[in-house]
Amino acid sequence: MTRKPDSLLLLGVLSVTLSVFLSTTVFAQKAGSGADQVASFASPIQDLPTEGTLFGLPVNIHGQTTYINQRYNNFTSSYSGMNSLNADKAMSYTWSGTLYLGARIAPNTDVYFNPEVVSGVAFSGLTGLGGFTNGEATKANGAAAKFYSARAFVRQTLNQEGDKVVLENEANQITQTVSSNRVVITGGQFSTLDIFDDSRYAKDPRIQFMNWGNMTYLAYDYAADARGYSWGLAGEWYLDNWVMRASRMLAPKSPNGRDLNWQIxxxxxxxxxxxRQHYIAKLPGKVSVLAYRNKMILARFQDATNYVIQNNAQGTQAINNVRSSAQIKTGVGIHGEQALTKDLGIYARAFTSDGHTETMSFTEADNSISVGLGMNGSSWQRPKDSVGISMMQNGLSSYRRSYLQSGGVSYFIGDYASRNQTISYTPERISEVYYNAMVVHNVLAGLNFQHVINPAYNAARGPVNILSFRIHAEF
Structure with missing residues (x-):
């Protein structure tokens, strides 16, 4: 029997309530901590007593549950193809629950494990957009709840000379005093985005912006399985205001596949x-540059375009027929953010990939730019509320564009309907606004609106207006 979305929401809220009760009976109260320089946009939910000792080892436990419901009405579409967003009125939802379990097995060595459960139905089977509107959608595969391991990793901290820094108790972080100059090594199962491209204002679709283009750079084809996780090794070198990071992660066996290739x-x-972190007028900000290099068996768009033309294969995923050898895919991007006041900050991201080959793990974009702001509600006496506004533009390389215009269909996009109805290319543009309100001590409820112009880079379709409701609880 299929469980209805409302039942899943109730189950999630009940599970958090039970977990909070259990945690308050088992774990000792966390010590107080000093205030941050600016208001937190990561999570305004107050810490609950979730840190203590077990068998003499420091441990912590956190958890979250999130329900997102999205809807849109009929939108203009003169034609559609195999991977088009359905032009009729539609509803989508996701529900997730995660436990964050951690233990310190040595003074500077932590282990963490995150079991996760997800249920949900994506718009049009997760096709028809470059910038998908729900960051949780990639993990869901139907109404039946799926249980899996999201993370299972070891973190080793090597302290050097420098000022003392206190890392507060939070999910996947036991309270720890470290040096401002240190090396951190993470190995095991985790998300590349756990380490790279962090942002105070646009990172977590469970509590901030929902669109994939605000989770990270949309054109950043980071290595991951279909749920967004992988196995690998990452190193971080903190040197006062500088941080240098590097990692190697497993790629999927096939593009956007669930199984990983262990031939690393x-x-x-x-x-x-x-x-590079900095302060302007005593308010924090940073600038970062990220580059990636992927290697796996991928289709080259030029080869796929030739296949479509030579074999009259319009309306098919011809990329599946021309994968023959390992390809190199590269990209580079820049990210900056700056607090303007204690409660207001801005950010911007820009990225470009070489665009010769198909998508390995993320989505259909070869260049992307996003700008926005985040603000807490202190000025209207709601300091735990938050609001965000953003604008994004996503584009395709000439190689990917030629493939689609010749009648080819890609993994997520492809509006080919006939020889006279192929993609009328124009960049995909998305604006997004959200408001989160603290409804009870550890539960947020929020509304989100996204306006998508040229969905899947096709001027012949859209625009689409998507309204979302979200409820998120933590312990």
């Missing part, structure tokens, strides 16, 4: 990032 020297995703 033959198929992988590498990335490096340099970040």
């Amino acid at each position: 020297f033959n198929s992988y995703g590498d990335q490096v990032e340099v970040e």
Whole structure:
């Protein structure tokens, strides 16, 4: 029997309530901490007593549950193809629940495990957009709840000379005093985005912007399985205001596949990032540059375009017929953010990939730019509320564009309907606004609106207006 979305929401809220009760009976109260320089946009939910000791080892437990419901009405579409967003009125939802379990097995060595459960139905089977409107949608595969391991990793901290920095108790972080100059090594199962391209204002679709283009750079084809996780090794070197990061992650066996390829020297995703933190008028900001290099068996768009033309294969995923050898895919981007007041900050991201080959793990975009702001509600006496506004533009390389215009269909997009109805290319433009309100001590409820112009880069379709409701609880 299929469980209805409302039942899933109730189950999620009940599970958090039970977990909070259990945690308050088992774990000791966390010590107080000093205030941050600016208001937190990561999570305004107050910490609950979730840190203590077990068998003499420092441990912590956190959890979250999130329900997102999205809807749109009929939109203009003169034609549609195999991978088009359905032009009729539609509803989509996701529900997720995660436990964050951690233990410190040595003074500077932590282990973490995150079991996760997800249920949901994406718009049009997760096709028809470059910038998808729900960051949780990639993890869902139907109304039946799926349980899996999201993360299972070890973190080793190597402290050097420098000022002392206190890392507060939070999900996947036991309270720890470290040096401002340190090396951190993470190995195991985690998301590349756990390490790279962090942002105070646009990162987590469970509590901030929902669109994939605000989770990270949309054109950043980072190595991951179909749910967004992978196995690998990452290193971070913190040197006062500088941070340098590098990692190698497993690539999927096939593009956007669930199974990973463990031949890490033959198929992988590498990335490096340099970040410079600063203060302007005593308000924090940073600038970072990220580059990636993927290697795996991928289709080249030029080969796929030739296949479509030579075999009259319009309306098919011809990319599946021309994968023959390992390809290299690269990209580079820049990210900056700056607090303007204690409660207001801005950010911007821009990225470009070489665009010769198909998508490995993320979505259909070869260049992307996003700008926006985040603001807390202190000025209207709601300091735990938050609002965000953003604008994005996503584009395709000439190689991917030629493939689609010749009648080819890609993994997520492809509006081919006939020889006279192929993609009328124009960049995809998305605006997004959200408001989150603290409804009870550890529960947020929010509204989100997204306006998508030229969905899947096709001027012949749209625009689409998507309204979302979200409820998120933590412990």
